[in-house]
Amino acid sequence: MNKRKLSVLICLILAVAMISSACASPANTTPSEPTPPQSTEPSGTNAKGIPASDIKAGFLYVGPIGDEGYSYAHDQGRLALEQTLGVKTVYLENVPENADCEKAIRDLIDQGCNVIYATSFGHMEWIANVAKEFPDVYFGHATGYMFGDNLSCYMGRIEEPRYLSGIAAGMKTKSGKIGYVAAMPIAEVVRGINAFTLGVRSVNPDATVQVLWTNSWYDPSMEKSAAIELINGGCDVIAQHCDSTGPQIAAQENGVFAVGYNAPTYEAAPQAYLTAPLFHWGAYYIHDVQNIIDGTRTAENYWEGMKSGIVDIDEISQNCAEGTKEAVDKAKADIENGTLTVFAGPIKDQSGEVKIKEGESMTDEQQASCDWFVEGVIGSIPK
Known part of the structure; x- marks a missing residue:
């Protein structure tokens, strides 16, 4: 089991996996990240709108909607769509990242879905293939970069609330060691680790973030085991880019603290939970x-941040250190008003080399191809 959980230029460069949001894959192997295409222009529009009553939207989830994580967050988005616009929707769970995905897409088309x-x-790859064959169906793909006349890609800038959750973690740790359970070594996950670490070290400059990889988007047992290994190594806060609550449960069972991901999961580990970066798909x-209803839908690369509402930080729990809510609220306001940029220089990598100079910020292209860790991260990126 596994999963995955962007603005014209962006989604196309999101060779991640993207981008997250998480963010998934059923096989415990690392998916390859092809070089993004060079064209930056979205294409295709349909000037004729479709009444809401004639729309049937189908959703493919890589995991179960009961995962309390990535697929659950997407399903909450599906329900919001139903409730807001009154369109019909259907969904398929546990759709793998192989040829069975194409079969699932065709199944949705056979069910009468005209938005997928x-x-x-x-x-x-599978949705891009099918989109070419069915030009009258509207397609969308989360966290990727391929698009076409009737295919958009979309992602949220989850790095913004990840940075904020890093502030909470950095203020809570007493050991100065924070663990991070990471799924696939793709750019989306790497830049998320970097954003989190930058948030941690903005309030706790000597703290470190140790990374363990699971090579699976959704494997509750493996994710819990990885968290326990990090805890046994001295980490007293556990963060994650994977899709179950296993790391949070491990934290509670071992008397340490946790930062969730994708959706609010306080109830899974109420004694350990600090907060979580959230998707509102x-x-x-x-x-x-x-846009489809209005006849204005243009294939686009959607990659927006907290101001759009697609990502946010969960409430700061009572488990957090004193002053955390104030620090997070200030940083959030600064991000939203443009006075704080998560990936603003100077930023050094693990070796101490300056990767982003003072006065500069990482471009979207650099973020989408990020293959290095910032200073303060312990661990390596499997190739």
């Missing part, structure tokens, strides 16, 4: 389907 969303990075689904 594939939500995992590894679904990209409904913001995009409502945006996209409204």
Whole structure:
């Protein structure tokens, strides 16, 4: 089991996996990241709108909607779409990132779906293939970069709330060691680790973030085991870019603290939970389907941040250190008003080399191909 959980230039460069949001893959192997295409222009539009009553939207999830993580977050977006625009929707769970994905897409078309969303990075090739064959169906792919006349790609800038969750973690740790359970070594996950670490070290400059890879988007047992290994190594806060609550449960069972991902999961580990970076996928689904209804839908590369509503930080729990809510609220306001940029220089890599100079910021292209860790991360990126 596994999964996955962007603005014209962006989605196309999101060879990640993207981008996350998480963010998934059923096989425990690392998906390859082809070089993004050079064209930056989206294409295709349909000037004729479709009444909401005639729309049937199908969703493909890489995991179960009960995962309390990535697929659950997408399904909440589906429900928001239904409730807001009154369109019919259907979904398929546990759709793998292989040829079975294409079969699932065709199944949705056979069911009468004229709008289809594939939500995992590894679904990209399959939905792109089918989109060419069915020009009158609208397609969307989360966290990838391929697009076409009737195919958009979409992602949220989850790095913004990841940075904020890093502030919470950095203020809570007493050991100065924070663990991070990571799924696939693709750019989306790497830049998320970097954003989190930058947030940690903005309030705790000597803290470190140790990374363990699972090579699976959704494997509760493996994710829990990885968290326990990090805890045994001295980490007293556990963060994650994977899709189950296993790391949070491990934290609670071992008397340490945890940062979730994708959706609010306080109830899974109420004694350990600090906060979580969240996706609100409904913001995009409502945006996209409204454009289809209006006849203004253009294939686009959607990659927006907290101001759009597609990503956010969960409430700061009572488990957090004193002053955390104030620090997070200030940083959030600064990000939203443009006075704080997550990837603003100077930023050094693990070796101490300056990768982003003072006065500069990482471009979207650099973020989408990020293959290096910032200073403060312990671990390597499998090639």
